[in-house]
Amino acid sequence: MIRFESVSKRYPDGTVAVDELDFVAPSGQITVLVGPSGCGKTTSLRMINRMIEPTAGRILIDDQDVTKVDAAQLRRGIGYVIQHAGLFPHRTIIDNVASVPYLLGTDKKQARARAMELIERVGLDPRFAKRYPSQLSGGQQQRVGVARALAADPPVMLMDEPFSAVDPVVRDQLQEEFLRLQSDLGKTIVFVTHDIDEAIKLGDQVAVLRVGGHLAQLATPAELLSRPVDEFVAGFVGRDRGYRALTFTTVGELAVHDEQTVTLGAPVPSGADLDNWILVVDAANVPQGWLNLVELSRDDTTVSADLLYRGGTLATQGGSLREALDACLSSPSGRGVVVDSDETLLGSITAAEVLALIEKRRPAAASVTGSGSERR
Amino acid sequence: MIGEVFTWLNDPGHWKDTRFDTGIATQLTAHVRFCAFALLVALIIALPLGLVIGHTGRGRWLIAAANTLRALPTVGVLVLLTVVIAPHFYGRTDTGYLIPTEIVLIVLAIPSILSNTFAGVENVDPAVRDAAEGMGMTGKQVLLKVELPCSLPLIFSGFRSATLQVIATATIASYLPLGGLGRFIYDGLAQQDFPQMIGGGVLVAGLALVADLLLYLVQRYTVSRGLTGRFSKKRIPDARLASVTQAEVAAV
Amino acid sequence: MTALATSSSSSPLHFWGYFMDHRSTDLSWLWSHTWLSVVPVVIGLLVALPLGWLARRYRFVYPPLISLTGLIYTIPSIALFVLIPPLFGLKSLDPKQVPIALTLYSIALLVRVVADGLASVSEDTVQAATAIGFKPLGRFFRVELPIAVPVITAGLRVALVANVSIVAVSGTIGMSNLGQLFTLGFQNSTNGPYYPPIVLGIVLCVLLALVLDRIVIILNILLTPWRKAVRS
Numbered sequence: 001m002i003r004f005e006s007v008s009k010r011y012p013d014g015t016v017a018v019d020e021l022d023f024v025a026p027s028g029q030i031t032v033l034v035g036p037s038g039c040g041k042t043t044s045l046r047m048i049n050r051m052i053e054p055t056a057g058r059i060l061i062d063d064q065d066v067t068k069v070d071a072a073q074l075r076r077g078i079g080y081v082i083q084h085a086g087l088f089p090h091r092t093i094i095d096n097v098a099s100v101p102y103l104l105g106t107d108k109k110q111a112r113a114r115a116m117e118l119i120e121r122v123g124l125d126p127r128f129a130k131r132y133p134s135q136l137s138g139g140q141q142q143r144v145g146v147a148r149a150l151a152a153d154p155p156v157m158l159m160d161e162p163f164s165a166v167d168p169v170v171r172d173q174l175q176e177e178f179l180r181l182q183s184d185l186g187k188t189i190v191f192v193t194h195d196i197d198e199a200i201k202l203g204d205q206v207a208v209l210r211v212g213g214h215l216a217q218l219a220t221p222a223e224l225l226s227r228p229v230d231e232f233v234a235g236f237v238g239r240d241r242g243y244r245a246l247t248f249t250t251v252g253e254l255a256v257h258d259e260q261t262v263t264l265g266a267p268v269p270s271g272a273d274l275d276n277w278i279l280v281v282d283a284a285n286v287p288q289g290w291l292n293l294v295e296l297s298r299d300d301t302t303v304s305a306d307l308l309y310r311g312g313t314l315a316t317q318g319g320s321l322r323e324a325l326d327a328c329l330s331s332p333s334g335r336g337v338v339v340d341s342d343e344t345l346l347g348s349i350t351a352a353e354v355l356a357l358i359e360k361r362r363p364a365a366a367s368v369t370g371s372g373s374e375r376r
Numbered sequence: 377m378i379g380e381v382f383t384w385l386n387d388p389g390h391w392k393d394t395r396f397d398t399g400i401a402t403q404l405t406a407h408v409r410f411c412a413f414a415l416l417v418a419l420i421i422a423l424p425l426g427l428v429i430g431h432t433g434r435g436r437w438l439i440a441a442a443n444t445l446r447a448l449p450t451v452g453v454l455v456l457l458t459v460v461i462a463p464h465f466y467g468r469t470d471t472g473y474l475i476p477t478e479i480v481l482i483v484l485a486i487p488s489i490l491s492n493t494f495a496g497v498e499n500v501d502p503a504v505r506d507a508a509e510g511m512g513m514t515g516k517q518v519l520l521k522v523e524l525p526c527s528l529p530l531i532f533s534g535f536r537s538a539t540l541q542v543i544a545t546a547t548i549a550s551y552l553p554l555g556g557l558g559r560f561i562y563d564g565l566a567q568q569d570f571p572q573m574i575g576g577g578v579l580v581a582g583l584a585l586v587a588d589l590l591l592y593l594v595q596r597y598t599v600s601r602g603l604t605g606r607f608s609k610k611r612i613p614d615a616r617l618a619s620v621t622q623a624e625v626a627a628v
Numbered sequence: 629m630t631a632l633a634t635s636s637s638s639s640p641l642h643f644w645g646y647f648m649d650h651r652s653t654d655l656s657w658l659w660s661h662t663w664l665s666v667v668p669v670v671i672g673l674l675v676a677l678p679l680g681w682l683a684r685r686y687r688f689v690y691p692p693l694i695s696l697t698g699l700i701y702t703i704p705s706i707a708l709f710v711l712i713p714p715l716f717g718l719k720s721l722d723p724k725q726v727p728i729a730l731t732l733y734s735i736a737l738l739v740r741v742v743a744d745g746l747a748s749v750s751e752d753t754v755q756a757a758t759a760i761g762f763k764p765l766g767r768f769f770r771v772e773l774p775i776a777v778p779v780i781t782a783g784l785r786v787a788l789v790a791n792v793s794i795v796a797v798s799g800t801i802g803m804s805n806l807g808q809l810f811t812l813g814f815q816n817s818t819n820g821p822y823y824p825p826i827v828l829g830i831v832l833c834v835l836l837a838l839v840l841d842r843i844v845i846i847l848n849i850l851l852t853p854w855r856k857a858v859r860s
Contacts, residue, residue: 051510076512086507090525090600100511132602148511158510378714447789447841449796449833452826455810459821544704551800552814561710565801570720577710581703588702 001027002048002156002190007057009043009213017043018213020057025205027062027155028186032203034193036236040213041192045158048190049078061156076103079149079157079187083165085141087133093119093144094129100152111151118147123177139170146178150185159191163198175201196237200225200244208233222248246322251357254317254324256338256347262303264288268296277333280308285344287314287337314339317346325354380571385578398555400579407556407583410474411542414481418538421482422489423531429490430497430527431519439494442487450545454480458552470554477549484545485538492534496527529603532595536588543584557583638822643831646824654809658832661805664798665791665840668727669784672734673742679735680742681768690743697736705729705794709801726798733794734787741783745776778855781848785841792837796829806832 002025009018018040025031033041046052048059050071059066066074087096094115095102101111119129122143133141142162149157163171163178179202182189193199199206200221208216208224210232217229225245228234238244261281262269268291269278280288280303289308300307315327315338327336328351335348384390393399429435457476465472500523508522550558557579564573596604647654683690703711712718712725749772757771799807809829816822849855 049510051506072512072514074512075510078512080507080510082503082506082510084501084503086501086503086505086510088504088508088522088526089501089602090522090528091602103512103517132600134602145507148507381714447792447834447837449793449806449810449830451793451796451800451807451810452830452833455814456823456826456830459814459817459823459826463820540702540704544706547704547706548797548800558706561706562800565721573720574710574714577707580707581711584702584704584707585699 001025001060001062002031002188003058003060003063004044005058005060007044007047007054007059009040009047009052010055016212018047018054021213021215023207023215023218025188025190027188029204030182030189030191030202032191032193032199032206033209034196034199034203034206034236035209035216036211037194038211039209041194041209042160043213044209045160045190045192048156048158049075049080051075076100076152077154077156079152079154081142081145081149081157081159081162083161085133085138085145085162087141087144087148089133092130092132093124093136096133096144097147097151099148104152106152115147115151118150119144122147122150122181137170139166139174142166142174143177146181155188157187157189159189161193162191164193164195171198178202200247208236220248243322243325246325246358247320249321249358249361250318251321251324251361252318254315254338254349254357255353256317256349257335259335259337259345259348261285261345262291264303264305266303268293268301268303275333277335279333279337279345279348281345287339287343287345290332292332312337314343315349316341321354321358324349325351325358328354381574381578384571384575390575398559400557400560403555403557403559404579404583407543407546407558410478410556411481411539411546414478414542414546415485415535415539417478418482418485418489418542419535422486423493426490426493426531427497427519427524427527430494431515431523436494439491442490445483445487450480450484451548451551453483454545454549454552462552473549473552473554477546477552477554480549481542481545485542488534488537488541489531490534492530492537493527496530496534497523499530500526525600526603528599529595532591532599536591536595539587539591540584543580543587547580638820638824640823640827643824643828647828654828654832657804657806657808658836661792661795661807661833662836662840664727664730664795664805665788665836668730669734669738669787669791671731672738672787673780673784675731675735676738676742677773679739680746683739683743684746684772693743694740697739700732700736705733705797706801708732709798721802723803726795726803730791730794734791737787737790738780738783741780741786742776745779745783746772748779749775774851777851778848781844781851785844788840788844789837792833792840796833806836 004021004023007018007021008016010016021040021044023031033044035041043052047054048061048066050066053067061078087093088099091099094112097115097118098106098108098111101114102108106114116126116129120126124140124143124147128136128140128144133144136144142165145162149159163174166174175198191199191202193202203221205218205220206224207218210216216236217224217233219227219229222245224233224237225241225248228237228241234241259279260274261279264280264282270293274293276292276294278291278293280291282288288305289310290312291303291307292309296307309332312331313323313327315324315336317338317340324336324338327338328334328349329336331337331348335350336354337348338346340346391400393402425438429438454477457479458473461476461479462472465475497519504522504526505518508518513521546556547558547561550556550562557576560576560579561573564570564576679693683693700708708729709725710720712728713720713722716725716728718724753771753775754767757767762771795803795805796807796810799805799809799811806829809825809832813822813824813826813829816825
């Protein structure tokens with residue numbers, strides 16, 4: 001657990017980077033500090049491992065005042081990941097990852113074995129171990145950065161915009177893997193970002209800071225979306241927060257309708273009782289897309305893959321209402337496809353039914369999932 | 377003419393000492409000896425200084441001051457120091473000429489080593505330094521385990537420049553009565569013995585090329601492959617320019 | 629009066645009196661020193677521009693070109709001076725050997741500077757220029773070269789300052805330039821130090837180097853007005 005007690009950082013020229021900050025980052029959870037540039041989020045993070053010294057207040061890690069510990073010793077026990085990874089260009093990947101164990105005097109062989117394990121764990125090909133950082137892409141370097149921070153198995157990790165320098169697709173991937181990793185490891189993480197979407201996606205709790213280093217709101221992502229404390233937070237959280245808040249709302253079980261299907265490769269079905277749109281599945285009953293019976297020509301006698309509309313998203317049974325609503329809105333037939341956790345078809349649901357569910361949950365508090373990992 | 381130069385160089389009599397003349401072998405050894413001494417002293421002074429200035433960011437004026445030394449004409453300083461110092465030494469030894477020469481060589485070798493070392497440390501990616509501190513390296517560890525190895529390419533380029541400059545200037549020192557390979561150039565000139573003069577030029581050029589090649593090989597096996605850019609597709613023009621402006625002014 | 633003045637003082641501070649007494653010789657040396665420092669750099673730049681462009685345009689040209697120019701730069705100046713005549717078919721102690729050697733050095737330095745300067749132009753800028761409709765030659769002179777000016781002028785400064793020092797070296801093998809002042813001073817110091825010509829030589833060399841350096845700095849500011857706009 002990391003506790004900020006009235007922590008301030010005032011520079012000699014009078015600028016206040018952080019002002020009387022109080023909050024607790026609970027053990028085993030991800031606390032995200034988010035805010036516009038100049039809000040002191042990075043300063044706050046860097047005060048935890050004493051890269052910057054506070055001018056007032058205390059920071060406690062498990063009730064130990066950080067300023068009472070030798071700075072280098074303190075930092076060796078805290079994982080640290082930064083924006084551009086900051087890998088050592090002169091060391092191979094495996095030696096980069098083993099940096100902290102080397103500093104702690106761990107036997108070289110043992111440190112490397114551990115490093116190798118971590119390289120694979122963060123999703124890198126073990127062949128990369130002997131390469132140098134300049135041979136890796138930005139996303140790969142960032143994985144190495146995470147592996148390096150984990151090498152000495154520190155209970156606390158500080159992450160300063162670790163994913164903001166990579167392209168959106170890779171970022172998404174890194175975020176997913178980071179959450180998966182965290183669900184295994186359960187580290188106490190303080191994570192800085194300027195991207196509210198990232199904050200909401202990753203945080204167990206999110207601290208929104210405003211310029212001048214004031215804490216505007218500390219809340220779970222769901223609460224932040226549904227009850228922003230003031231104009232500033234509301235503006236920062238964004239316009240479609242109502243829709244995004246559905247991410248955190250689940251219903252026990254969606255009541256689905258049976259859906260008529262046709263198997264890929266089978267003859268095109270006919271009959272007066274059929275809807276214009278029919279769902280196409282494969283042999284394992286996994287939805288493939290929609291077929292529009294009206295616009296078929298006479299030559300189309302079998303259901304081939306190139307006839308399908310594949311635009312619809314799938315809702316998973318037990319998933320969030322956002323997923324369910326999106327499945328309906330994105331489906332050409334207007335019927336959202338609901339699948340099981342193994343992607344086999346369960347049935348369909350309409351937007352009206354999802355909206356009814358949303359209505360029904362109001363005004364009672366939304367059921368809010370506790371941690372990022374459970375949301376997966 | 378080229379044939380005569382070759383004949384002069386190929387004459388074993390010119391390589392050995394005689395009662396009247398000092399041979400090539402001895403002059404070569406002398407040349408290498410006082411170059412090596414000057415480079416060693418300059419390295420001992422400039423390397424730690426450059427590392428510390430780069431690491432702490434304090435004392436940058438020293439770099440600027442050292443760089444202004446480059447505008448000094450080498451020969452002029454050599455002659456000036458010689459006429460100041462030489463009269464204090466009497467007798468048969470060449471100490472009176474050796475001391476001013478070594479001073480000049482050291483003073484001239486320092487700026488390129490110093491400013492390149494400084495530039496090397498300064499050019500270390502701030503994210504790398506931040507990561508090093510953030511993982512719990514002490515200041516000394518950051519300097520020795522990260523900044524120094526990352527600066528090695530620039531340090532080597534500075535040291536190689538310094539080496540070439542020292543070899544060149546040591547040659548000019550023969551213009552004052554001092555041993556070394558320059559002896560053949562200036563003696564050849566005085567005696568209108570052009571094969572000897574040009575032969576001396578060949579020897580000096582050869583020494584410079586061999587020295588640079590040796591340093592290149594040392595560099596190749598000490599600098600991490602992760603830094604040499606053989607793997608990175610993009611070149612870094614800034615670092616190269618730094619080495620041009622700061623190092624190569626000294627190379628001649 | 630003149631004779632009296634020269635013999636009356638061998639103090640280092642007497643260099644100005646020495647200069648006044650030997651004005652015409654000293655000025656002619658300063659003049660030839662200046663030309664020897666500047667002309668090779670100008671020729672070097674004219675040769676280096678197309679070579680640097682080649683190295684930028686055809687990447688495979690870069691490594692061998694840099695190795696070759698590096699090799700030239702490795703040869704000490706005094707050695708290059710005496711090696712020029714046999715290589716270029718001149719007689720030994722031909723006055724042309726010094727400018728030829730200096731031109732070789734200038735080319736060696738500037739080819740690399742031009743190539744690196746052009747490489748410093750961002751790929752986006754080059755693409756944009758092409759998209760606007762510049763042909764390769766127009767693009768080179770009106771986009772790439774102007775942007776590379778700061779890097780190239782940095783190289784020119786290095787080359788000029790180095791040349792001033794190297795020209796003085798050629799004085800030791802009898803070429804007439806400011807280097808002669810050092811020879812004079814050395815020869816006249818057999819019976820105790822005779823400073824004036826030596827100090828004068830150093831002062832004039834340093835002044836020449838500083839003036840040439842300043843001229844290039846001013847040239848750089850004039851050629852890159854957009855940088856001033858950014859600065860203010």
